[in-house]
Amino acid sequence: MAAKKQLMKPATQKVVKDAKPTEVEPRVISDEEYRCTCCGHKYKKQETNFGRSKSPIYKGNNGFVSICKNCVAELYEQYVKFYDGDEDAAAERICQITDMYFDLDIWASSRKISESRNGKSRNRISTYISRLNLSQVDGATTYSDTLVRRWEANVENAPTVEDVAKNDDIQTPEEVVRRFGVGFDAGDYDSMQYEYQDWVKRYGEPMDKRQEELYVSICFMKLNLRKLLQKGDSNIGTAANSYKSQIDAATTEIEDRKKKAEAEKQLSPLGEMIRDIEEFCPAEYYKDKKLYADFDHLKEYIERFMTRPLRNLLTGSKELDKEFSLSDSEE
Numbered sequence: 332m333a334a335k336k337q338l339m340k341p342a343t344q345k346v347v348k349d350a351k352p353t354e355v356e357p358r359v360i361s362d363e364e365y366r367c368t369c370c371g372h373k374y375k376k377q378e379t380n381f382g383r384s385k386s387p388i389y390k391g392n393n394g395f396v397s398i399c400k401n402c403v404a405e406l407y408e409q410y411v412k413f414y415d416g417d418e419d420a421a422a423e424r425i426c427q428i429t430d431m432y433f434d435l436d437i438w439a440s441s442r443k444i445s446e447s448r449n450g451k452s453r454n455r456i457s458t459y460i461s462r463l464n465l466s467q468v469d470g471a472t473t474y475s476d477t478l479v480r481r482w483e484a485n486v487e488n489a490p491t492v493e494d495v496a497k498n499d500d501i502q503t504p505e506e507v508v509r510r511f512g513v514g515f516d517a518g519d520y521d522s523m524q525y526e527y528q529d530w531v532k533r534y535g536e537p538m539d540k541r542q543e544e545l546y547v548s549i550c551f552m553k554l555n556l557r558k559l560l561q562k563g564d565s566n567i568g569t570a571a572n573s574y575k576s577q578i579d580a581a582t583t584e585i586e587d588r589k590k591k592a593e594a595e596k597q598l599s600p601l602g603e604m605i606r607d608i609e610e611f612c613p614a615e616y617y618k619d620k621k622l623y624a625d626f627d628h629l630k631e632y633i634e635r636f637m638t639r640p641l642r643n644l645l646t647g648s649k650e651l652d653k654e655f656s657l658s659d660s661e662e
């Protein structure tokens with residue numbers, strides 16, 4: 332009788348009010364499969380089976396090439412045969428197919444690594460892909476960058492300014508190559524020339540050779556700084572400091588010279604004449620023959636203020652300077 336009573340009325344169980352069971356979070360394991368577009372194999376993981384890519388054509392594929400690593404290696408072998416043993420051509424073809432940047436330096440270094448690991452260059456292209464992803468090749472990521480670099484190398488490889496002038500493929504103006512010297516690529520010239528023009532805009536056309544050299548050296552330093560930064564070079568601090576002090580020194584000097592030139596200009600007309608000669612290239616005077624003939628008005632000066640008074644003194648004439656004599660028509 333007592334046991335039956337207990338079954339009908341169970342003892343009150345202790346519960347935790349704030350610990351009621353809630354929904355169960357799924358374990359973070361994707362059941363998605365990644366099919367290789369070449370062999371059709373389905374992989375569970377992209378990270379280990381496909382090469383990473385920065386090409387926009389793989390952006391929607393989580394940034395992975397759609398051909399598996401096995402297939403890329405296999406395709407490479409096939410293309411080596413196709414190009415009659417030319418590994419460079421085969422690698423470049425793989426880069427075209429997968430929209431990858433083809434960097435000759437990394438490709439060369441991948442040979443050594445592949446050989447030292449297994450004695451033959453079988454997985455050389457796989458080594459290349461992982462090396463390419465590790466190193467930041469100045470922002471070069473796709474095969475288009477290979478073509479851009481090749482185009483830019485036209486000017487980079489020109490041995491003289493004359494060769495630059497003769498080569499119609501080179502778009503960098505001869506004047507720019509002459510200013511900065513040969514041996515830079517088109518992108519370098521563009522950024523240095525942009526910087527140079529910026530200095531001209533802010534501080535004026537160089538008054539002389541020295542000022543031009545100041546501008547040019549600042550452009551060099553800025554380019555160098557940018558390259559160190561892109562490489563993640565540890566010397567960046569030193570380079571940044573010397574760039575800053577060069578700018579400080581240059582701006583102080585240019586401003587001092589400007590002030591000095593202004594003062595000289597006010598002091599003597601001769602100063603203005605010198606400034607004019609420095610500011611305008613002689614070609615200006617060739618165009619205007621009259622200007623060139625007596626551009627400093629020295630002849631006129633001599634006539635008006637030396638010959639005329641002397642003539643008056645010697646002959647007793649009363650010829651006035653043209654500034655003070657009124658002609659009939661002006662009366």
Ligand SMILES: [Zn+2]
Binds near residue numbers: 372400402
């Ligand atoms: Zn595959």
